[in-house]
Amino acid sequence: MFDNLSDKLDKAFHILKGHGKITDVNVADTLKEVRRALLDADVNFKIAKDFTTRVRDKAIGENVLTTLQPGQLMVKLVKDELTELMGGDATGVNLSGNPSVILMSGLQGSGKTTFSGKLANFLKTKKNKKPLLVACDIYRPAAINQLHVVGEQIGVEVYSEEGNRNPVEIAQNAIKHAKANGFNVVIVDTAGRLAVDEEMMDEIARVHQAIQPQETLFVVDAMTGQDAVNTAKAFNDRLNFDGVILTKLDGDTRGGAAISIKSVVDKPIKFIGTGEKMEAIDVFYPSRMAERILGMGDVVSLVERAQEQYDEEEARKLQKKIAKNEFGFDDFLAQIQQVKKMGNMKDLIGMIPGAGKALKDVEIEDDAFKHIEAIIFSMTPVERSKPSLIDVKRKNRIAKGSGTSIQQVNQLLKQFDQMSKMMKMMQGGGAKNMMRMMGGMKGMKP
Structure with missing residues (x-):
């Protein structure tokens, strides 16, 4: 979503990198590239010109805060103007009628x-x-x-x-x-x-x-x-x-x-x-x-989507399973289904700050989980509930049944084992101990 525009704006802001202050010259150079990026994004010429004029006026009249570099300030000003240009606040539908x-x-x-x-x-x-x-x-x-x-x-x-x-x-x-x-x-x-x-x-x-x-x-x-x-x-x-x-x-x-x-x-x-x-x-x-x-991501929307899929009762059941070391592949599969309901993977990754830029050349398909699901579906119910039973013979059968390699099966089993240990550690007081430790550190004198 908006990959080309994001890349070009990022390059425009690089002009200010290393500058100690904002000047007429470096602002003009930066905003020339911003305007070019907007035009390439098929934004109307007059809108793009008016937009950069407003940003320039604010940038020239702005004292750079000690916590902000000129490049950071320019990003903030462009972000604020983009927000206003697109409407400022979210607007819901009018549902006042009956019907x-x-x-x-x-x-x-x-x-x-x-x-x-x-x-x-x-x-x-x-x-x-x-x-x-x-x-x-x-x-x-x-x-x-x-x-x-x-x-x-x-x-x-x-x-x-x-x-x-x-x-x-x-x-x-x-x-x-x-x-x-x-x-x-x-x-x-x-x-x-x-x-x-x-x-x-x-x-x-x-x-x-x-x-x-x-x-x-x-x-x-x-x-x-x-x-x-x-x-x-x-x-x-x-x-x-x-x-x-x-x-x-x-x-x-x-x-x-x-x-x-x-x-x-x-x-x-x-x-x-x-x-x-x-x-x-x-x-x-x-x-x-x-x-x-x-390229700042959208953590709020990501959290909202996760909360929509969160089931408190199911979470309690899962917690008990983890505590008893009974977390199996059926539970793992249920978690995958919840993630898939949140939207396509590329869109979700784009909501994580910095991740979209880091993975911009990586092709992420909607069916990113298909190999994992195929491997799990090729397991017997007993194997899913007790992964420790899966030996070399079973791995070969699972790989053949899922159309994957034994290396892929091994990789999934290894990742699942690591995840299970991590979840067990968090259940077993690891998180509480960490919080206690952090609380004790607050009382330490420098």
């Missing part, structure tokens, strides 16, 4: 139907809502069927009408159905349309007028860059939408749409899509995104 009606709009192929499902899943699992998906795309072949498949996948009802070619009527009838059946959120998935298609734009305007949604969201493919920003402006002129959703952000190495769109349409980015799974949806936090662009 709350959310109208989805956007171009053809922007990922609107899939994201409608992701949003329904998000509201169901994170906000304890009872959403209803509404199929109003009457033009695209199999669009209605696609929404039904998505709805079945996440356990959300889909409202559709066979043979009805009037999206206004379908949306109105869906809201009546929602009121009668206890649904508190209605997500209306409309047909994708081009801003230049006057007839289709009139149609969505009629739907908007008829149902008076609490939220109108514009869904756009982040990988289209500056074109996404221009399209958003055309749609906003007609619909006056409430917020933007950027899909396919995990595949965007430039970042132009995310950086520019708020400045052009003056509407916040509310959500981003970060993968193909139904769970791959994040609230958009401008400050966190600015930190990721600048």
